[in-house]
Amino acid sequence: MIFRAAKTINRNANRFHPHHVNNPQSKTASSNLHKRRKVIPFVAELKQLQDPKQALSLFNDYTQRSFKHHYPSYAALLYKLARSRSFHDVETVLDRMQRSNTHCKESLFIALFQHFGKSNLPEKATELFHRMNKFNCSRTLQSFNAILNVLVDCDRFEEAHDVFLRSRDMGFRPNTVSFNVMIKGLLGKGEFGKACNVFDEMLQRKVQPSVVTYNSLIGFLCRKGDLDNAMALLEDMNKKKKYANAVTYAHLMEGLCYMEKFDEAKKLLFDMAYRGCKPRLVNFSVLMNDLGRRGRIEEAKSVLHEMKKRRIKPDVVVYNILINYLCKEGRAAEAYKMLVEMQIGGCEPNAVTYRIMVGGLCKVGDYELGLSILNAMLISGHCLRRETFSCLVVGLLSSGNVDGACFVLEEMKKRSVELDMESWETIVKCACGEDKGVSELITELASLSI
DNA sequence: GCCTCTTCTC
Numbered sequence: 001m002i003f004r005a006a007k008t009i010n011r012n013a014n015r016f017h018p019h020h021v022n023n024p025q026s027k028t029a030s031s032n033l034h035k036r037r038k039v040i041p042f043v044a045e046l047k048q049l050q051d052p053k054q055a056l057s058l059f060n061d062y063t064q065r066s067f068k069h070h071y072p073s074y075a076a077l078l079y080k081l082a083r084s085r086s087f088h089d090v091e092t093v094l095d096r097m098q099r100s101n102t103h104c105k106e107s108l109f110i111a112l113f114q115h116f117g118k119s120n121l122p123e124k125a126t127e128l129f130h131r132m133n134k135f136n137c138s139r140t141l142q143s144f145n146a147i148l149n150v151l152v153d154c155d156r157f158e159e160a161h162d163v164f165l166r167s168r169d170m171g172f173r174p175n176t177v178s179f180n181v182m183i184k185g186l187l188g189k190g191e192f193g194k195a196c197n198v199f200d201e202m203l204q205r206k207v208q209p210s211v212v213t214y215n216s217l218i219g220f221l222c223r224k225g226d227l228d229n230a231m232a233l234l235e236d237m238n239k240k241k242k243y244a245n246a247v248t249y250a251h252l253m254e255g256l257c258y259m260e261k262f263d264e265a266k267k268l269l270f271d272m273a274y275r276g277c278k279p280r281l282v283n284f285s286v287l288m289n290d291l292g293r294r295g296r297i298e299e300a301k302s303v304l305h306e307m308k309k310r311r312i313k314p315d316v317v318v319y320n321i322l323i324n325y326l327c328k329e330g331r332a333a334e335a336y337k338m339l340v341e342m343q344i345g346g347c348e349p350n351a352v353t354y355r356i357m358v359g360g361l362c363k364v365g366d367y368e369l370g371l372s373i374l375n376a377m378l379i380s381g382h383c384l385r386r387e388t389f390s391c392l393v394v395g396l397l398s399s400g401n402v403d404g405a406c407f408v409l410e411e412m413k414k415r416s417v418e419l420d421m422e423s424w425e426t427i428v429k430c431a432c433g434e435d436k437g438v439s440e441l442i443t444e445l446a447s448l449s450i
Numbered sequence: 451g452c453c454t455c456t457t458c459t460c
Contacts, residue, residue: 212455213456285459321459323459
């Protein structure tokens with residue numbers, strides 16, 4: 001049954017957007033064909049694989065055929081496994097790489113820290129950081145800062161602080177970036193005063209604050225609506241010849257929007273150019289977001305046209321803002337048109353786009369299109385959240401598409417995503433209310449043993 | 451091929 005469902009959905013996915021589904025594959029195929037002779041056979045073959053589970057066995061196949069794996073092999077495999085969050089396999093491969101004494105780059109470790117961090121596994125990242133000297137690899141301040149940042153982003157400020165204090169023992173001297181991360185951590189906890197103390201400490205220790213340092217502080221003040229102090233910091237920056245960049249202005253514009261001063265924010269967009277700072281995407285998206293928030297979607301769309309007129313190519317975030325507010329207003333069909341439009345314009349949707357779109361379609365009851373979007377999302381290798389799956393499962397069942405619902409459940413099972421209690425309740429109620437395929441469904445659920 | 455900090459979307 002599931003197989004049948006999967007086939008139907010695949011067909012739908014191709015209809016959804018052939019350009020999107022087929023292109024990445026054909027592109028890699030042709031480029032690999034082009035450089036096949038130069039590329040390491042294992043890496044070339046690895047890139048063709050859809051399923052990350054096959055990656056490790058391919059690696060083993062090559063090992064058995066007495067193929068000697070070098071750094072490019074390990075790196076490509078680790079990236080692939082980390083991207084699909086197969087962290088158990090990541091560990092296995094790391095062990096082998098360590099034993100083989102392969103000379104490896106620090107960037108690989110930094111990328112892995114970030115993958116661990118994104119999956120909220122900071123302890124895995126710290127463990128690897130401490131283990132780095134066992135690899136044939138140099139560990140610099142950059143790794144140190146990367147680990148600090150992962151800890152702060154995972155809400156482990158105290159641990160980050162401990163690591164920061166032990167920097168000297170580890171042979172590192174904190175630089176601007178290290179301090180910026182600590183300031184970000186404090187601001188994240190609402191500790192503006194302590195963040196200012198760290199700022200002063202930087203000056204004492206002769207570590208120069210950068211635009212980023214100022215942006216963090218200005219951003220905090222703007223979110224609080226304290227524009228006066230934010231402007232004072234802007235003055236201070238200028239005095240120290242640290243010039244405001246597009247992000248600085250984006251914060252100020254956001255602060256103005258927050259204070260219901262949209263026109264002033266818009267004026268600042270024009271003023272910043274006079275002050276020698278070219279407006280960037282983020283400045284436009286701040287305006288679009290505020291317009292969308294107030295339900296003025298047509299005006300938000302006109303900002304998009306303004307950007308195009310200025311030859312600034314909208315990115316995925318800009319489209320996400322529009323798609324999000326269209327969905328919120330129950331205009332999922334228009335949101336879908338926007339999604340197609342962005343792809344035609346050469347902008348690939350990301351995980352957020354898909355989540356918003358599936359949610360918006362569920363809201364208006366178009367579960368069939370929601371399902372094909374979900375499938376496109378799976379094919380493009382994006383991770384999704386429980387809520388996205390849940391609303392679709394419940395919706396498909398309530399509209400009588402048992403095959404579709406089972407397909408989604410199967411995909412959840414593959415990814416070890418569990419349905420929430422509330423959704424289960426709805427499903428059971430739905431199943432008991434009608435007789436349509438109930439026994440079939442129960443069998444399916446039992447076999448999945450979620 | 452993914453390489454440290456600020457930024458708008460869920």
